[in-house]
Amino acid sequence: MITQPIDSHRKTHFAGVNEIVGPRNSRPAAWTLLAMVLLSLSVTGCLRVSSDTAALRNSVAQAIGTELNKQIEISVGFLTMTAARAGLSFVELPPEARCALQSVKGAEVGVYRKCQYSAKDGDKVLRAGDTAMNARGWDRMVTVMEGSELIAIYVPRNAGSSRDLKTCIVVLSANDMVVVSARGNLEPLVGLAFEQIQKDSCLTEQTRHKQIASIQERADNTRNCQAP
Amino acid sequence: MKTLIHYAQTILLIGLIGGSVAQAQTPVTGYVDFGKLTPSADGGEFVEVNIRSNLISMAARLASKAEPQVADLLRGIQQVRVNVLGLSDANRMDIRKRVQTIRDELDALQWERVVTVQNPQEDVGVWLKMRGDEAVEGLVVTVLSGDKEAVLVNIVGNIRPEKVAMIGERFNIEPLKNLGPALEHTKH
Numbered sequence: 039m040i041t042q043p044i045d046s047h048r049k050t051h052f053a054g055v056n057e058i059v060g061p062r063n064s065r066p067a068a069w070t071l072l073a074m075v076l077l078s079l080s081v082t083g084c085l086r087v088s089s090d091t092a093a094l095r096n097s098v099a100q101a102i103g104t105e106l107n108k109q110i111e112i113s114v115g116f117l118t119m120t121a122a123r124a125g126l127s128f129v130e131l132p133p134e135a136r137c138a139l140q141s142v143k144g145a146e147v148g149v150y151r152k153c154q155y156s157a158k159d160g161d162k163v164l165r166a167g168d169t170a171m172n173a174r175g176w177d178r179m180v181t182v183m184e185g186s187e188l189i190a191i192y193v194p195r196n197a198g199s200s201r202d203l204k205t206c207i208v209v210l211s212a213n214d215m216v217v218v219s220a221r222g223n224l225e226p227l228v229g230l231a232f233e234q235i236q237k238d239s240c241l242t243e244q245t246r247h248k249q250i251a252s253i254q255e256r257a258d259n260t261r262n263c264q265a266p
Numbered sequence: 267m268k269t270l271i272h273y274a275q276t277i278l279l280i281g282l283i284g285g286s287v288a289q290a291q292t293p294v295t296g297y298v299d300f301g302k303l304t305p306s307a308d309g310g311e312f313v314e315v316n317i318r319s320n321l322i323s324m325a326a327r328l329a330s331k332a333e334p335q336v337a338d339l340l341r342g343i344q345q346v347r348v349n350v351l352g353l354s355d356a357n358r359m360d361i362r363k364r365v366q367t368i369r370d371e372l373d374a375l376q377w378e379r380v381v382t383v384q385n386p387q388e389d390v391g392v393w394l395k396m397r398g399d400e401a402v403e404g405l406v407v408t409v410l411s412g413d414k415e416a417v418l419v420n421i422v423g424n425i426r427p428e429k430v431a432m433i434g435e436r437f438n439i440e441p442l443k444n445l446g447p448a449l450e451h452t453k454h
Contacts, residue, residue, distance in 0.1 A: 156309075157305070157306075157307060157308060157309030158307040160305040160307075160309075160312070161304045161305055161307075164305070177316070177318065178314075178316065179315065179316055179317060179318075179321070180313075180314070180315050180316075181312065181313065181314040181315075182312070182313050183305050183309075183311070183312040183313075184309065184310075184311050184312070184352070185309045186309060193321065195318075195320075196320065197320055197321060197324070198320055198324070199324075200324045200327065200328055203324075224324070224328065225328060228325070228328040228329070228332075229328075229332065233332075
């Protein structure tokens with residue numbers, strides 16, 4: 039029977055800071071690591087976009103008649119967003135940015151180059167996008183086009199909860215196509231918007247009062263000057 | 267007997283589906299079909315907004331705490347559509363014709379024209395579809411801003427007339443902002 043000293047499987051460098059684990063203990067650690075990676079990929083997504091976003095992307099690319107020249111495709115899920123929020127909680131951010139960060143539960147972005155979009159393709163792009171997305175239960179809510187730029191925003195037809203609203207957006211310019219899909223809670227953003235509207239209306243009211251006061255002051259001055 | 271029950275179930279199912287389809291196809295009174303508006307090939311401005319009842323009721327729920335008045339207003343709205351079309355040499359005639367056709371149709375369908383502004387810079391019309399004196403079922407705004415752009419707005423719902431000016435304020439639709447007196451006239 040051969041007995042090996044325990045220390046032959048372990049080499050300790052820098053007194054407990056870096057420890058190389060020997061063959062007997064490496065399997066559970068590797069499995070744990072693999073499980074964590076798989077879990078993190080399944081929960082957070084990875085370097086691809088979901089089927090709805092992909093359907094919009096493919097239909098638009100087909101309408102333009104271009105091949106997808108992928109620059110990046112990334113999907114950020116719940117865990118990553120939570121980690122980002124936790125990390126950024128120590129950083130000083132403007133309230134709007136923090137609010138937006140808290141609203142988003144997950145997002146996907148795809149950037150594609152050399153898509154060669156021009157204004158004459160606009161109608162074709164919208165029709166193709168509508169066909170693909172309508173079949174999946176999405177409706178186009180907003181479209182903005184000018185020159186060789188196009189933005190189309192789709193929302194689910196049966197969207198009912200403001201706490202979990204999904205949107206799918208395609209942005210086209212002469213050279214680039216960006217597809218974004220985001221899922222989030224609208225409530226903090228709407229709260230912020232209402233606060234801003236109230237501030238603006240207060241400012242408008244104050245400006246109006248100042249203007250009235252200034253007009254009255256000028257009128258008084260004129261009257262005083264004219265008085266004998 | 268089983269076959270009979272099966273037939274009855276099938277007929278009931280077809281009836282239900284047919285009924286719901288028929289209901290879905292029934293046009294809402296205040297809805298106006300602007301036809302298919304396509305972006306011009308020369309890259310002119312084109313904006314299309316179509317907000318349906320589910321998102322509007324969601325907005326109403328969200329607004330209920332901070333802005334109860336706005337929430338009350340939103341609850342009465344079923345759909346908001348806005349189209350902005352930049353005019354160019356390629357589409358100017360077509361769009362003008364289209365706007366004129368819409369105006370003629372609204373008159374023919376006995377929508378009430380409550381605002382008319384015509385000057386060299388602007389040609390504005392506001393129409394209302396009233397249900398008696400107490401509610402506005404539909405609202406259409408058509409604007410031709412000289413040779414620059416055409417704007418078409420259709421708001422569908424069950425809106426109290428006194429709230430129409432508030433829609434103008436909140437959605438920033440200029441011709442509706444001063445509609446209060448015109449609606450008072452409509453009531454009497």
